[in-house]
Amino acid sequence: MESGRNGDSAVINMPESKAKTNGKGKAPVTFTATTKATPQPRGGSKKGIAILDFILRLFATAAAIGATATMGTADQQLPFFTQFFQFEAQYDDFEVFVFFLVTNGIVSAYLILSLPFSIVCIIRPYAAGLRLLLIILDTVIMAVTIASAAAAASVVYLAHSGNPNANWLAICQQFGDFCQATSAAVVASFITSALLMFLIVLSAFALRRN
Amino acid sequence: MESGRNGDSAVINMPESKAKTNGKGKAPVTFTATTKATPQPRGGSKKGIAILDFILRLFATAAAIGATATMGTADQQLPFFTQFFQFEAQYDDFEVFVFFLVTNGIVSAYLILSLPFSIVCIIRPYAAGLRLLLIILDTVIMAVTIASAAAAASVVYLAHSGNPNANWLAICQQFGDFCQATSAAVVASFITSALLMFLIVLSAFALRRN
Numbered sequence: 488m489e490s491g492r493n494g495d496s497a498v499i500n501m502p503e504s505k506a507k508t509n510g511k512g513k514a515p516v517t518f519t520a521t522t523k524a525t526p527q528p529r530g531g532s533k534k535g536i537a538i539l540d541f542i543l544r545l546f547a548t549a550a551a552i553g554a555t556a557t558m559g560t561a562d563q564q565l566p567f568f569t570q571f572f573q574f575e576a577q578y579d580d581f582e583v584f585v586f587f588l589v590t591n592g593i594v595s596a597y598l599i600l601s602l603p604f605s606i607v608c609i610i611r612p613y614a615a616g617l618r619l620l621l622i623i624l625d626t627v628i629m630a631v632t633i634a635s636a637a638a639a640a641s642v643v644y645l646a647h648s649g650n651p652n653a654n655w656l657a658i659c660q661q662f663g664d665f666c667q668a669t670s671a672a673v674v675a676s677f678i679t680s681a682l683l684m685f686l687i688v689l690s691a692f693a694l695r696r697n
Numbered sequence: 698m699e700s701g702r703n704g705d706s707a708v709i710n711m712p713e714s715k716a717k718t719n720g721k722g723k724a725p726v727t728f729t730a731t732t733k734a735t736p737q738p739r740g741g742s743k744k745g746i747a748i749l750d751f752i753l754r755l756f757a758t759a760a761a762i763g764a765t766a767t768m769g770t771a772d773q774q775l776p777f778f779t780q781f782f783q784f785e786a787q788y789d790d791f792e793v794f795v796f797f798l799v800t801n802g803i804v805s806a807y808l809i810l811s812l813p814f815s816i817v818c819i820i821r822p823y824a825a826g827l828r829l830l831l832i833i834l835d836t837v838i839m840a841v842t843i844a845s846a847a848a849a850a851s852v853v854y855l856a857h858s859g860n861p862n863a864n865w866l867a868i869c870q871q872f873g874d875f876c877q878a879t880s881a882a883v884v885a886s887f888i889t890s891a892l893l894m895f896l897i898v899l900s901a902f903a904l905r906r907n
Contacts, residue, residue: 580862634847641848652790655865
């Protein structure tokens with residue numbers, strides 16, 4: 488905006504001196520044409536960033552909802568059971584998966600609520616305050632998403648391969664489908680955090696051009 | 698910077714008209730006084746943000762080094778042993794703690810290397826490109842830090858309380874000192890990520906005032 492404004496004032500000064508030197512009627516026409524043409528590409532690139540922001544936000548929302556749904560429905564019953572006990576694995580057998588489900592629910596809700604603000608950024612590309620609000624909230628939400636995804640990933644890893652030193656056995660031999668579902672949810676959550684990280688960098692670029 | 702430049706040109710125009718109206722010798726003195734005083738508060742607030750950035754970065758470096766050192770020296774031998782086996786817990790018994798150590802080492806190295814750049818931001822508060830580079834790298838490093846901290850935290854939680862559904866027993870009854878050391882390292886790492894998150898928000902504010 489700074490250099491755009493400098494360019495503007497230079498353009499405004501130039502036709503004035505031109506009008507003084509030749510005094511023709513065509514000078515105002517070229518004057519309006521240049522002032523309209525000069526800020527257009529900058530506003531356009533800002534609008535492009537805002538549209539890319541909206542599209543990436545849509546993908547992130549889809550990934551977050553997918554992660555929440557996959558984890559919430561991760562449930563496997565084994566086909567054999569004793570008189571007193573049926574072998575079943577569900578997401579709420581592990582506290583960290585419950586944490587994962589709650590945080591991904593919050594992240595999905597935030598992303599859906601942030602979509603209208605992203606649309607406002609497309610309509611008004613110079614609203615720096617709104618973009619600053621989005622970058623701060625995106626940073627917090629990205630931290631929450633990646634923390635829950637990493638915490639769940641480390642338990643999924645233990646479920647897959649166990650830990651002989653702590654005598655924790657792998658449970659994925661018995662509960663293969665459950666392990667697949669939770670792994671898929673973790674991957675979807677990591678995709679969400681990667682998209683959010685990209686959104687933060689994009690917003691920083693948009694703020695810089697202000 | 699945009700409004701600062703506007704203010705500058707306004708200040709420059711004003712004393713010229715003053716000098717024309719009264720034509721005294723004192724006019725240039727007040728002219729230099731105002732041009733020096735007007736941009737100072739804006740440059741000052743930017744410099745203040747840069748100094749705060751440097752101080753927070755110092756604290757984050759200390760926390761990251763502390764986390765790395767605490768995890769690297771987490772080692773406990775039990776006072777009893779059999780003929781073939783001595784009971785010992787070390788950080789490399791758990792893959793996630795090795796991952797934690799490596800990432801926290803990288804984060805410490807990055808934070809130490811970023812300190813000179815932070816000093817450059819204090820000296821030249823209007824270097825927006827450098828600040829943009831710092832915000833992008835800080836975002837990536839913050840994501841890495843919080844991911845490794847969360848992954849380690851979920852294993853520390855399992856070590857503390859176990860998981861009866863997966864038949865994973867808590868090992869902290871036996872290895873109390875080891876658990877304390879790893880918990881402290883995880884807390885230090887979470888403090889690092891919180892400081893990095895604050896640094897990102899601070900950089901976004903500094904970019905906005907550009």
